[in-house]
Amino acid sequence: MYFLSLTLLFVSLISPSLQASLQDTLASHPNLTSFAEQLGKLPGILDRLESSDTPLTILAPDNAAMAKTIYYPVLGPAFQSADPEQTRFIMQYHVLPGKHTSDMMNSTFQYYSTWLDNSTYANVTGGQKVGGVIQAGAIPQMVWTSGFSSRSIVREADIEFDGGVLHIIDSLVIPPTSFPDTASRFSLAVELYGLNSFVGAMYTTPNTTLASLLNTTTDVTIFAPNNVAMESVTPTITDLSNATLQDLLAYHVVLSQSGSGSLFSTSFGNDTTITTLQGASLTLTFSSNSWFVNSARIINQDLLLSNGVMHVLDNVLSPNATNAQPVPASATQAPVLQTTLAAEFNSSMAPFTTNLPNAVVTTEQGTDGYVGSVTVGGTGGGAIQTSRPSSSSGSGGSSSGAVGGRVGEIVLAWTGIVVLGLALLMG
Numbered sequence: 001m002y003f004l005s006l007t008l009l010f011v012s013l014i015s016p017s018l019q020a021s022l023q024d025t026l027a028s029h030p031n032l033t034s035f036a037e038q039l040g041k042l043p044g045i046l047d048r049l050e051s052s053d054t055p056l057t058i059l060a061p062d063n064a065a066m067a068k069t070i071y072y073p074v075l076g077p078a079f080q081s082a083d084p085e086q087t088r089f090i091m092q093y094h095v096l097p098g099k100h101t102s103d104m105m106n107s108t109f110q111y112y113s114t115w116l117d118n119s120t121y122a123n124v125t126g127g128q129k130v131g132g133v134i135q136a137g138a139i140p141q142m143v144w145t146s147g148f149s150s151r152s153i154v155r156e157a158d159i160e161f162d163g164g165v166l167h168i169i170d171s172l173v174i175p176p177t178s179f180p181d182t183a184s185r186f187s188l189a190v191e192l193y194g195l196n197s198f199v200g201a202m203y204t205t206p207n208t209t210l211a212s213l214l215n216t217t218t219d220v221t222i223f224a225p226n227n228v229a230m231e232s233v234t235p236t237i238t239d240l241s242n243a244t245l246q247d248l249l250a251y252h253v254v255l256s257q258s259g260s261g262s263l264f265s266t267s268f269g270n271d272t273t274i275t276t277l278q279g280a281s282l283t284l285t286f287s288s289n290s291w292f293v294n295s296a297r298i299i300n301q302d303l304l305l306s307n308g309v310m311h312v313l314d315n316v317l318s319p320n321a322t323n324a325q326p327v328p329a330s331a332t333q334a335p336v337l338q339t340t341l342a343a344e345f346n347s348s349m350a351p352f353t354t355n356l357p358n359a360v361v362t363t364e365q366g367t368d369g370y371v372g373s374v375t376v377g378g379t380g381g382g383a384i385q386t387s388r389p390s391s392s393s394g395s396g397g398s399s400s401g402a403v404g405g406r407v408g409e410i411v412l413a414w415t416g417i418v419v420l421g422l423a424l425l426m427g
Helices: 002-014 022-027 028-038 045-050 063-067 077-079 084-092 177-191 194-203 207-214 227-232 242-250 416-424
Strands: 056-061 095-097 110-113 129-137 141-144 153-159 164-169 220-225 271-274 279-286 290-293 297-306 307-313 374-375 384-387
Touching: 002 227, 002 271, 022 045, 022 153, 028 045, 028 063, 045 084, 077 084, 077 290, 084 374, 095 110, 110 374, 129 297, 141 227, 164 194, 164 384, 177 194, 177 207, 177 297, 177 307, 194 227, 194 242, 207 220, 220 297
Parallel strands: 056 164, 220 307
Antiparallel strands: 056 095, 110 129, 129 141, 141 153, 153 164, 271 279, 279 290, 290 297, 297 307, 374 384
16 A cells, blocks of 8 residues: 555656546537537647647537537628638637636636737737636636627536646637727617717718727727717717817727736726826726726726727716716716706717718728728628729729738628627527
């Protein structure tokens, strides 16, 4: 017995885990056969996973989740056409550097980098993010969030393999898309509190500099007032000059400082100030279990974007009211701009919605009227396409980096979005 104990101790020292490989681990779980099959279709990805020098965390969709892929927004066209490049990006979003077990997570959301670093979906520092949390309850539950606030519930956690840990999830994590696309899908849920008005305001003037910046800048943070907030300050906001409107909108945008990344709620600090794109500062405060930006309450936080993060507000901010203070006891904060104070709101009356874009602007509009944009999905089956009007002079001209390193800003096919949304709900 003494000899056996020494032998086991020696084995444990030279091989601390003796755990199965990733492929063997997947093979031992019958509810992961579809996920394993998908990985096998992508040359090199299994080898990369098996040979990683650092531990990994893999979010592995079960067979039921994989069977619904054609109904997912963003993911559907890629799987339907079996596009190897797009499906590779999607699978990379399910891999997190580092070992993140349930005992390392808590009841506060944390945002983790992933292997997804393609500029279409990950124009952010360190790879696109995914949110993870342990939700309290009789049985605590691990949940992961991704693009469009999608939730993936962990069915079985902490499955160890020799390269890290694996969690089985009930739905795929969805790579985030551009600001206009994300805002439009958010608006499909409850139009009254959607973001169509704010998006339309960004595209109100022929000058597309601000819209382009929001779609192409790395690690952007957007504080977006909802439709009710925008309608409540009509006609004040619609009577502004183009320059003043752009100035006001820029006050809702924060750029990364010295590579600090996007501003997630997990990095908010009480009574801290941040400088906006407009130049004036915002003040973040926490009271009555809510975060406030100046006097506006954040009612939805941490909506992932392809190039950053967005937080939804119940009020329009103003650079002329930087000292506005919240009233936490009030469910809705009073507008800082002159308001109509209408008793009832009609989302169809929200301003600027006629200016909603049918394409995501990725460059400032040129003299030839061209605005750089990229189509993803649709009839292309998830393929990335670019286009530019032909020039009769043959000179062509430069696209000013409309695509380049930022390939994949997404054209908003509004009808397709609705269809996909309905299909997802029905599925």
